[in-house]
Amino acid sequence: MPTSARRGIVLLAWLAGLTLLTVWNGFHLRLGADLSQFLPPGASQRDRVLLSQVRGGVAARTLLLRLRGERSTEALAAASRALAARLRTEAAFEQVLNGELNLAASVTDDLLFRYRYLIGPPDACVDALAAPALRAALEARLAELASGASMLDRQRLAADPTACYRQLLRALRPGQEPHRQHGVWFSPDDRHALMVVVTDARASDLAVQRRLVERIESDFATLPQRAGLTLELAGPGYFAVSSERRIKTEAIAFSLLANVIVVAILALAFRSTTLVLLGMLPLLSGVMVGTALVSWLFGSVHGITLALGSTLLGVAMDYPVHVYAHATGALDVRPIWRTLLLGMATTVLGYAALAWTSLEGLSQLGMLAAAGLITAALTSCYLLPQLIPAGYRLPEHRWPAALQARLPQGSPRLGFRLLLVSLAGLGLVLLLHGSPWETDLRRLSTVPAAEIEKDRTIRTQLGAADVTRLLYVVADDEAGVLERLEAALPDLRQLEAQGLIAGSDNLARWLPSPHTQQARQAALPERAALTETLAVANAGLPFRSDRLAPFLDAVERSASLAPLRVADLSGGLLGTRAALLLQSFDGGWLGLVPLSGVNDEAAVTALQALAARHRLQYLDLREGTAGLLTGFFETTLHKLPIAAFAIVLTLALALRGWSRLGRVLLPISIAVTLTFLLVLLIHGGINLFHLVSLILVAGLNIDYSLFLERPSDDTAERLRTLFSVSVAAGPTIAAFGLLALSAIPALQSIGLTVAIGSCLAYALSLWLARAQPIG
Incomplete structure (x- = not known):
C-alpha cells in the first residue's frame, strides 16, 4: 500500500x-463541583456526621439572597414579600424565610392548636391550669381587651384563655433573628432586604441547583417591584x-x-x-x-x-x-x-x-x-x-x-x-x-475571594455569621434523640443568658419528647376539676362560664391525644424545619442543634462541657x-x-x-x-x-x-x-x-x-x- x-x-x-x-463524552459527561469529593470518607461516626453536613446538611443547602438599590425601605420590603411569595410556590424550596411570621399557616393550624397543651411552654399551658395562674391569665386577657390593642388570637380566646397557643407560636420563632423593617428582614443599615432559602438538593446536585438558581433569578427579573433593585446570591448551591x-x-x-x-x-x-x-x-x-x-x-x-x-x-x-x-x-x-x-x-x-x-x-x-x-x-x-x-x-x-x-x-x-x-x-x-x-x-475553593467575602457579609447581616458549629446526638429512635436534646435545653438557655452563645435551634424547644408529652397529659386536670378551678379563677370577672366551654373541651381532648411526632408535621414549613434538625442516619436518628455566635474559646469550652454532661457531641465543621x-x-x-x-x-x-x-x-x-x-x-x-x-x-x-x-x-x-x-x-x-x-x-x-x-x-x-x- x-x-x-x-x-x-x-x-x-x-x-x-x-x-x-x-460524542460519548458529550452525552454522558456530568460535571460536579462538590468540594467534599476532595475530603476523605469518614471512618468514625463523628466523621460521617461531619461529611453528611458538609455534603447535604442545612448549611450546604442554604441559599442567601440580598436585595439592594436606591429605593425606600418600604419598596425593598414590598419586593422581598413579592419574591418570597413566588418562591414559595416551588416545591424544591423547603424553606423561604424573609422575616414574615407565617409559621402556623405553613402547617395545619388546627394541628398545632390541638396539641398546644402537650408541646407549648408549660408556664402558659399545663402550669397555667392551676387556680392562681388561671386567674392571672384571665385578668391579663381582660386587660388586653380593655386596652383596645389588636389581638391576633382574639377569636381563640374562648378556647385558649391562657394564651397557650400564642406562646407556642413565639417558641417556634428562631432564637436569634436579623434586624426587621416593615415585617421583613433587613441589614442593620437598612440598605438591604435579606432572605434565606433552603433547597431540597445537595450543593453538588448541579442540575437541580442550576434550575433553582435560575428560577430565583427569573422570578426576580419579572417582579413588577424590581425597578432599580439588584439581586445578589450566595451560599454553597449558588x-x-x-x-x-x-x-x-x-x-x-x-x-x-x-x-x-x-x-x-x-x-x-x-x-x-x-x-x-x-x-x-x-x-x-x-x-x-x-x-x-x-x-x-x-x-x-x-x-x-x-x-x-x-x-x-x-x-x-x-x-x-x-x-x-x-x-x-x-x-x-x-x-x-x-x-x-x-x-x-x-x-x-x-x-x-x-x-x-x-x-x-x-x-x-x-x-x-x-x-x-x-x-x-x-x-x-x-x-x-x-x-x-x-x-x-x-x-x-x-x-x-x-x-x-x-x-x-x-x-x-x-x-x-x-x-x-x-x-x-x-x-x-x-x-x-x-x-x-x-x-x-x-x-481549596473554586470560589473567588470576593464571593466568599460577600457570603460572609450577608451571614453577618443575618446575624448568623457562624454556621459551622453544632451539637449533635445519635440515637436508635426519635424519642431517644428528643429526650437528650430537651435535657440540654436549660444549659443552652443559660449559655445564651451569659452571652457565651448568641443562639441555638433546638427541636426539643417546641417539640418535646413523647415521654414529656405524656407527662404533661398526666398533669392535665379532669374536666370536673378544671370546671371548679375555672369557676374560682373567674370569680368577680366578667367572663361568662358557658362561653369558656371550648377551653374545657380542648383540655379534655388533649388528655387522649397520641404524642405529636415529626412525621405528623410533614408537608409544611415546620415539618421541613423539623426534618432538617432530625434526620435518619446509619439506621438510627441524628439530632442537630445549630449554634450561632460561638466566638471565643470560653464558649467552646462551655459547649464541650455541656455536651459531655448530656451525652451530646460538639462539632466544628471547619475544624x-x-x-x-x-x-x-x-x-x-x-x-x-x-x-x-x-x-x-x-x-x-x-x-x-x-x-x-x-x-x-x-x-x-x-x-x-x-x-x-x-x-x-x-x-x-x-x-x-x-x-x-x-x-x-x-x-x-x-x-x-x-x-x-x-x-x-x-x-x-x-x-x-x-x-x-x-x-x-x-x-x-x-x-x-x-x-x-x-x-x-x-x-x-x-x-x-x-x-x-x-x-x-x-x-x-x-x-x-x-x-x-x-x-
Missing part, C-alpha cells in the same frame, strides 16, 4: 475514534453553579490562550502547520480517553478534576515534540521510544499515588491523568510517526545549546551540595513555620474538615514514598547503573524541594492542589533528565535532544504561568506550583546534564 494511502487511513481512523469519544460557569469560562479562555501560545511555539520550532495540527492529536486523545474512563467509572467528573487533569495532560505535548525532533528521513524514531515510554511509565506511577487515595476527587484525577498520559504516549510512538510528511527535515536550532553554554558548569557534586542546601532551607522554614499543610477547605484533610496529608505522605520507591525501582531496572540513576534523580530531587520551599514561602501553606502539582513537577523533570542523560556520541543527536527538551518546556511554562493568573484559588495554586517547578526542572536538567555544552 502506498505511504500516502496508509497515512490517510491512519489519520481517518484516528479522527473517527476521537469523534466517537467526543457557588456550585457559579463555579461551574466560572470553571468552564476560565478553562475555555485559558485553553484558547494556552493553545495559541503552544501553536506559536511549535510553529516557530518546526515551521510546519501540518506538524502543529498533528501534534494536538495525542493530547486530545489523552483528554478524551481519560475523561471517558472517569465518567464511566464514577458517573461524573469533578470540575476541578477535568480542568486540572486536562492541564496536567499538557505534559503529553512533550511526546510529539520528542518524536518530531528525533525523526530522521526514514522516520525512524524507535531509538527514543524506550526513553519516552520510560518517562511516561514513571509519571503514571506518580499519578497512581493519587488514584490510590480514598478521596474521590483525587482518585478521579489520578485515573484521568494516568489514562491520558498512556494514551498520548502510545499514540505518539505508534501512530504519529506514520503521519509525518515524507521528506520532513528538522530546522537547525542551536539556541538551546547556546543557552546551556551560558549556564555555570554543573556537576553531580555541585548538584548534591545544592540539594543539601535546599533541604536545609526547607527544614529551617518548617521549623519556624510549623505544619506546612493548608487544611482550610475554603482555600472537622481540617482534621480530615490533615489525616489525608498524613496518609498520602505514607503512600508517596511507596510510589517514589516504585519509580526509582523502575528507573534503576531500566537505566542499569547507579551513576545514571543518580544523574536522573538529582535534578528531580532539587526541583521538587525548591518548589515546595518557594510555594510554602509565597502561599503560606501547601494544599491538596500544590501537592498534586508537585507530582507533575517530578514527572516533567523525569522526562527532561531522561532525555538529556541519554548517552550519545552524535553531536547532531545531542543537539536534537537539547532542542526537544527546550521546546517541550516552553509550552508547559507558558500554560501554567497563565493558570497562575486564574481568579479560582484551586487553579491558581496549580499554575503557581507547576510554573515554578517547570522552570526549575528545565534549568536544573540543563545544568546537570551529562552532555557538555556544545559550541
Whole structure:
C-alpha cells in the first residue's frame, strides 16, 4: 500500500475514534463541583456526621439572597414579600424565610392548636391550669381587651384563655433573628432586604441547583417591584453553579490562550502547520480517553478534576515534540521510544499515588491523568510517526545549546551540595513555620475571594455569621434523640443568658419528647376539676362560664391525644424545619442543634462541657474538615514514598547503573524541594492542589533528565535532544504561568506550583546534564 494511502487511513481512523469519544463524552459527561469529593470518607461516626453536613446538611443547602438599590425601605420590603411569595410556590424550596411570621399557616393550624397543651411552654399551658395562674391569665386577657390593642388570637380566646397557643407560636420563632423593617428582614443599615432559602438538593446536585438558581433569578427579573433593585446570591448551591460557569469560562479562555501560545511555539520550532495540527492529536486523545474512563467509572467528573487533569495532560505535548525532533528521513524514531515510554511509565506511577487515595476527587484525577498520559504516549510512538510528511527535515536550532553554554558548569557534586542546601532551607522554614499543610477547605475553593467575602457579609447581616458549629446526638429512635436534646435545653438557655452563645435551634424547644408529652397529659386536670378551678379563677370577672366551654373541651381532648411526632408535621414549613434538625442516619436518628455566635474559646469550652454532661457531641465543621484533610496529608505522605520507591525501582531496572540513576534523580530531587520551599514561602501553606502539582513537577523533570542523560556520541543527536527538551518546556511554562493568573484559588495554586517547578526542572536538567555544552 502506498505511504500516502496508509497515512490517510491512519489519520481517518484516528479522527473517527476521537469523534466517537467526543460524542460519548458529550452525552454522558456530568460535571460536579462538590468540594467534599476532595475530603476523605469518614471512618468514625463523628466523621460521617461531619461529611453528611458538609455534603447535604442545612448549611450546604442554604441559599442567601440580598436585595439592594436606591429605593425606600418600604419598596425593598414590598419586593422581598413579592419574591418570597413566588418562591414559595416551588416545591424544591423547603424553606423561604424573609422575616414574615407565617409559621402556623405553613402547617395545619388546627394541628398545632390541638396539641398546644402537650408541646407549648408549660408556664402558659399545663402550669397555667392551676387556680392562681388561671386567674392571672384571665385578668391579663381582660386587660388586653380593655386596652383596645389588636389581638391576633382574639377569636381563640374562648378556647385558649391562657394564651397557650400564642406562646407556642413565639417558641417556634428562631432564637436569634436579623434586624426587621416593615415585617421583613433587613441589614442593620437598612440598605438591604435579606432572605434565606433552603433547597431540597445537595450543593453538588448541579442540575437541580442550576434550575433553582435560575428560577430565583427569573422570578426576580419579572417582579413588577424590581425597578432599580439588584439581586445578589450566595451560599454553597449558588457557588456550585457559579463555579461551574466560572470553571468552564476560565478553562475555555485559558485553553484558547494556552493553545495559541503552544501553536506559536511549535510553529516557530518546526515551521510546519501540518506538524502543529498533528501534534494536538495525542493530547486530545489523552483528554478524551481519560475523561471517558472517569465518567464511566464514577458517573461524573469533578470540575476541578477535568480542568486540572486536562492541564496536567499538557505534559503529553512533550511526546510529539520528542518524536518530531528525533525523526530522521526514514522516520525512524524507535531509538527514543524506550526513553519516552520510560518517562511516561514513571509519571503514571506518580499519578497512581493519587488514584490510590480514598478521596474521590483525587482518585478521579489520578485515573484521568494516568489514562491520558498512556494514551498520548502510545499514540505518539505508534501512530504519529506514520503521519509525518515524507521528506520532513528538522530546522537547525542551536539556541538551546547556546543557552546551556551560558549556564555555570554543573556537576553531580555541585548538584548534591545544592540539594543539601535546599533541604536545609526547607527544614529551617518548617521549623519556624510549623505544619506546612493548608487544611482550610475554603482555600481549596473554586470560589473567588470576593464571593466568599460577600457570603460572609450577608451571614453577618443575618446575624448568623457562624454556621459551622453544632451539637449533635445519635440515637436508635426519635424519642431517644428528643429526650437528650430537651435535657440540654436549660444549659443552652443559660449559655445564651451569659452571652457565651448568641443562639441555638433546638427541636426539643417546641417539640418535646413523647415521654414529656405524656407527662404533661398526666398533669392535665379532669374536666370536673378544671370546671371548679375555672369557676374560682373567674370569680368577680366578667367572663361568662358557658362561653369558656371550648377551653374545657380542648383540655379534655388533649388528655387522649397520641404524642405529636415529626412525621405528623410533614408537608409544611415546620415539618421541613423539623426534618432538617432530625434526620435518619446509619439506621438510627441524628439530632442537630445549630449554634450561632460561638466566638471565643470560653464558649467552646462551655459547649464541650455541656455536651459531655448530656451525652451530646460538639462539632466544628471547619475544624472537622481540617482534621480530615490533615489525616489525608498524613496518609498520602505514607503512600508517596511507596510510589517514589516504585519509580526509582523502575528507573534503576531500566537505566542499569547507579551513576545514571543518580544523574536522573538529582535534578528531580532539587526541583521538587525548591518548589515546595518557594510555594510554602509565597502561599503560606501547601494544599491538596500544590501537592498534586508537585507530582507533575517530578514527572516533567523525569522526562527532561531522561532525555538529556541519554548517552550519545552524535553531536547532531545531542543537539536534537537539547532542542526537544527546550521546546517541550516552553509550552508547559507558558500554560501554567497563565493558570497562575486564574481568579479560582484551586487553579491558581496549580499554575503557581507547576510554573515554578517547570522552570526549575528545565534549568536544573540543563545544568546537570551529562552532555557538555556544545559550541
